[in-house]
Amino acid sequence: MSIATVKKAPLKPKDYKSDVSVVWCPGCGHYGILNAIYRALSEAGVDPSQLISISGIGCSSRSPYFINSYKMHTLHGRAGAVATGAQLARPDLAILVLGGDGDGFSIGGGHMPHMARKNVDMTYVLFDNGIYGLTKGQYSPTSRPEMKAYTTPYGGPEEPMNPLLYMLTYGATYVAQAFAGKPGVCAELIKGGLEHRGFSYINIYSQCPSFNKIDTIEFYRDLVEAVPKDHDVTDLGAAINLARQSSEGRAPMGLLYKADRPTLDQRMHAMVEGVNGSPDYDLNQIIDLNRP
Amino acid sequence: MSIATVKKAPLKPKDYKSDVSVVWCPGCGHYGILNAIYRALSEAGVDPSQLISISGIGCSSRSPYFINSYKMHTLHGRAGAVATGAQLARPDLAILVLGGDGDGFSIGGGHMPHMARKNVDMTYVLFDNGIYGLTKGQYSPTSRPEMKAYTTPYGGPEEPMNPLLYMLTYGATYVAQAFAGKPGVCAELIKGGLEHRGFSYINIYSQCPSFNKIDTIEFYRDLVEAVPKDHDVTDLGAAINLARQSSEGRAPMGLLYKADRPTLDQRMHAMVEGVNGSPDYDLNQIIDLNRP
Amino acid sequence: MEKKDLVIRIAGEGGEGVISTGDFIAAACARAGQEVYTFKTFPAEIKGGYAMYQVRTSLDPLFNQGDTFDILCAFNGEAYEVNRHRLVPGTAFVYDYPAGDFEPEIPDGVIAYPIPMSQTAKDMKSYRSKNMVALGALSALFNINEKTLIEVLVDKFKSKGPENLSFNLEAFHKGKELAAALDKKDLWRVADPVPAKDVLIISGNDAVGLGAILGGIRFYSAYPITPATEIAKFVAVHIPKVMGTLIQAEDEIASISQVLGASYAGKRAMTATSGPGLSLMGEMLGMASMSETPVLVVDVQRGGPGTGMPTKHEQSDLFLAIHGSHGDAPRIVMAVEDVGDCIHMTVEALNLAEYYQCPVILLSDGSLAFSTQTVPAPKPGAIKIVERKRWDGTGEYQRYQASPDGISPMADPGTPQGMHVATGLEHGPAGAPNHSPPNHEAMHRKRFGKLKTVVDFVAPTQVDGEGQADVGIIAWGSTIGVVREAVVRLREEGIKVKGFYPKLMYPMPVVHYEAFAATCNKILVPEVNFQGQLSHFIRAETSIVPISMTICGGVPFTPIQIMNKVREIL
């Protein structure tokens, strides 16, 4: 995020709570993530008025209502695209995108590669519960085929996707993973994402006790495995190898990859400078180009 | 493709030509690809009446008109999704999807992961010319930032994507690359794709002399480099490493990866068998479940 | 008592068993030969929140949820608060007391039956039995047939083990006893059982799923969305039995694309969605128009615009359904009235799509989606399946060849010599691109012209009443059922009213509208949307100048609302 968004006198995590009451089911992993977000915002010192929280539709996508910031609760799958526009319009603000696995990788999957590739400066926290929570339990792109869900009474017919591998392939410049049961880790990784200038992606496993009966809190706890201490976060190949372990039942937790690349707004700014852009540019110069 | 689609008495490449005349610019790489398709169909012995060629919109997407087969010329970006429906409806037929880099990875990019992941049995030939040809020269997801095009008069603001790496990440079970200037290689790889049961993806570099002034035939010729003889096509890690070389100016040409995994239609068929599905199923049994 | 029907409303917190209690009563009544029409509202919240289930039951046919309830059973304080203004004299009020979370004031004339539901459940050491206590009490108080009710409970709980069953039955009987100890002071009672009819009891969404299976679909693709998802749930279970495939696509654009692909490949194919999904399908629906490919989209409408009110009722997608693609893109739009229609019109819609080779949009709505109703059990043998015209294999095949009725035979892929293109570009008879002015005009005439006979293919409208009327009411969708009852009751008051119920929304059966209007002095068009969408089309396509009556609060009309309006404009 841009540095302008940092407040001088830091706020406490609770200062980032809005007065809309949280509506999730008891035991939902999303609570842990939300608390981690409050902490991360506090630790990164983000000024609420300099932050836009943006979501699509889903249980997780309700999050912006609960955050004290500017916020948009948009359409299913469109959070990232909307956020791209907001970021380019106001590169001085911090942009936080919050949403689910279905929102991000099913209906929103077409936008993901481009945000990452273009290195749009935002922090995307994906609440990965392997299910569609809000619509009451259909399988999502991260569901395991074992799951007998709403539209898959005989089990799922397909392999789950690997969000981390996707994001590394797409060119995200900050890729991390955590688990809602470890709010400290979550907070730290989200804070790192907020502080990173570029497209940050944090995948957070989050149990949905109401509908996902197989990816329980215990399942996730066993699944995750801290990224090795000696892992070099600038080594894309090594990050890819770590990400590939997920399918073998060892999902890396921690920061996998971090790179410096010009952000889209920086490149756009360079174009403005290249043509001596100015708010007072004499429009007659443009008009005159169209004379016969 | 399913074996039922193979004809006993093989046809010549020219027998796959339709009577609609080809409309591309002189020197367009797409000609080479189309000829390779004719050859591949002939060598694989596909019966034209057992083949559906499906495309979206673009210069490349005009291809089905020129092929003697059933065909659908659909909407920009939707070829793969339409093909998924056609394949599941008629798993006994061969499905060939033809389209461009814009069609497949820009507007159609949201469908790609799911076709690959689900291993829908089809052969997807992507005509990769690093540009939008039909709309007269805007940059595409595979354009290099150096390209000053229609909407990028000051150069592109973003990194090009890597189609092979995407497809390996998505879980395609046959991933290959070639160059329109080598129609023999193209034909062989397309034939391999047709014969593979599962989702086959073949990326073919194709020059667009009318609008892409930097990715010339010479550029591509220098770019591609045959896959090493000792490359193990069942080794996903090795394939990923090869694919990553593209960004270093050494684009692998040949078959990178091939795997056996149940196709979506096979899994669907297993469900049908699991419930003793039959065209004569007594519908009263379903009706009766809804009595008070 | 005079009133033949009875309306029982159960309300409480989502998750407390409100829905299952209602379902049990509905099923027991149906087994006892009653007609049933239920109505539910779900909490907008993810979990918890106010839930309501209303069962209307009668020995005579029922067309809607009723004006209000005769009996309220409140599981908690919120249920009481939400409904207290409807506690009119004569209403029976069953509530959790003492030891519930509230202490209601009983309005004059309301007959109160305090039942210690929570307390009894607590004594039984199972919070989950609270609703069984309530059920027992209701059964005893209002003559809900005990025999069928227990049968229903047995069927429901037997799979969960004998302990579970006997525990629930115990709670049920406790409730009965508690109620029996009270003084029955109201007159409400369900009629004694009569021989059960050959009916199903099924929700609108399940009924669409059943219609789809009966209608011969072999391919279904959809993306989950409230309030349409249950259709996919139903189809997913049953479609493999008939050798078909259901796929949950990555989004609605993919669903409709897959449906188009499967249909081209020769299979009957459909999707179902709600407004936001339909908005996304506009481009591909135009492709289906242009390429003359059969596709069916069921749109279970909800409150809009935007994400709107996903769990609420509205009839506001008519504009989109008819006009939702760029260019001149013909389609057929139909709307269901009730759960019976959900079965039969889904079959019909599939037939229309196949026969006319075009997109068909079937509109349902949020209140029907979850309303369970008794409907005559369909007979598979009596269901008529119309296949698309297929090429007979003779001569040279031209996919878009002109024909007197505008319908050109299709050829399934795999047919030797039938190779052709389905294309979204304007094309000549053989499918090759053709942009000449006369060709475009001729093809437009073909695509629109073929729909002229749709009005003869289906029963496009129904007329309720004879002779001349002071007010004619034109209603569509689930509003029809409300109007049917209002018309009967207004006639009882001596008011001359007639009803006109279009099921085919587009192409508009203009002649039918005009003929009806000719017999009415005034035309009233009630609908649940803001703009008066059907009124708009009536004005645009007929000579009728209707009085538009719109509400849009997320709930259906009641008969009384219609009756008041008719009296007002008389």
Next chain:
Amino acid sequence: MEKKDLVIRIAGEGGEGVISTGDFIAAACARAGQEVYTFKTFPAEIKGGYAMYQVRTSLDPLFNQGDTFDILCAFNGEAYEVNRHRLVPGTAFVYDYPAGDFEPEIPDGVIAYPIPMSQTAKDMKSYRSKNMVALGALSALFNINEKTLIEVLVDKFKSKGPENLSFNLEAFHKGKELAAALDKKDLWRVADPVPAKDVLIISGNDAVGLGAILGGIRFYSAYPITPATEIAKFVAVHIPKVMGTLIQAEDEIASISQVLGASYAGKRAMTATSGPGLSLMGEMLGMASMSETPVLVVDVQRGGPGTGMPTKHEQSDLFLAIHGSHGDAPRIVMAVEDVGDCIHMTVEALNLAEYYQCPVILLSDGSLAFSTQTVPAPKPGAIKIVERKRWDGTGEYQRYQASPDGISPMADPGTPQGMHVATGLEHGPAGAPNHSPPNHEAMHRKRFGKLKTVVDFVAPTQVDGEGQADVGIIAWGSTIGVVREAVVRLREEGIKVKGFYPKLMYPMPVVHYEAFAATCNKILVPEVNFQGQLSHFIRAETSIVPISMTICGGVPFTPIQIMNKVREIL
């Protein structure tokens, strides 16, 4: 001669310089003080194919492309074949002969000027000079001002080096000499130069781009699509100069989403597309309605449905523009008449979006997209920019607070204490979800109600003529220009006609329509689509019963077509 205008049509193979020849003539005429209105058709093919460029020029204002041409310049046989049926007596016919690829029959009364264009080019050893030879010949034959023409050529070619320039000039002079050797037998000539006006010569698409820049946009996102892409091309060059950003998105859904995000962030933002793209944007446009976020979509209409006829003219997206989202989703829809409108109405559309905080759709069409016209040079100082109402920072901020005019101030992100949500869910004044019936109804009234004053904000319609008329013609979009001329010419015949030209399509300025219709005995509505889309809205929203006149062959009306129809219905 009597006729004050002159129409020169140049036709040939795409890539042969047809377009540049036309551009040179148009620019030279404009520099010589003439008004210019051009019309082009592009090949549907990817490369090659039939291309046509028609220049209409006059000292008086021009409103359309004209009925037909006075002069045809054919570069090849196809050009001759396509146009031969329009070679009526009096037409001048300049063609590549001898040694061209065809040998035409010259109809009686047609004045033939064979010019060996290909041969001369071949002699000069450059195929590329063929069109310069033709240009020289046309200049000499029809008094196209040589001085301004050479100025134009110098400006064009000087950047390509002195050799290139002198070579082209040489070819030009060869053509002149070849023509001078022929006998001038027709009467067609461009009027002698007058002092040049303060004009631009610009295409409809570029004009939209210019309007966008002048209208203060700071964010533009679009996905390429024919015939709208040139707008992005124009904007891409200039927007960085005013510190703005253009992004080519991955698809149209992303574009409109990005525009919404940028607008929420406080910037004037827009996209442009054609029908297929607009079909994809329906859901997000509903979100903009619901969240009350300003967005502008320019839709350059093309032939539909489906992929349709991408390079052809049509006015068939009115239904979609007005009704293209689920639910009741209010928006403002406007349509441009000509290139001047493309500049000024883009500014206006941005103002409307900002002021009314809602989606605005501005309809252009395929024929205007590429039509270059002389328009008065806009004065930046005279352009009025209306900003959105912004919160003044006092009191407690509620984003959707009720207000007398329905417009609630916005707060740019970054504003202390202005934190709020933009949401697609139904919401209360503060933005929190609220699904209560009275709230939904109140919010609907707010969102629709605020648009009541739009009709006072812009000049919604224009009336052409006074008093009572036998026929009143209502036209929209580029058809207006055709009607303007037809009206003038019909009046010269003594027929009483008036014109009515809505620029604001929705909300419909009903009072204006009614007032106009009250002065006409009959109302004719010509439009280039199949269904008569504006007629539909007129019937639905007014008491007028119009006579609908539709063509849909991918080409605009001509004045004669309108005149004939008026005479027929008189």
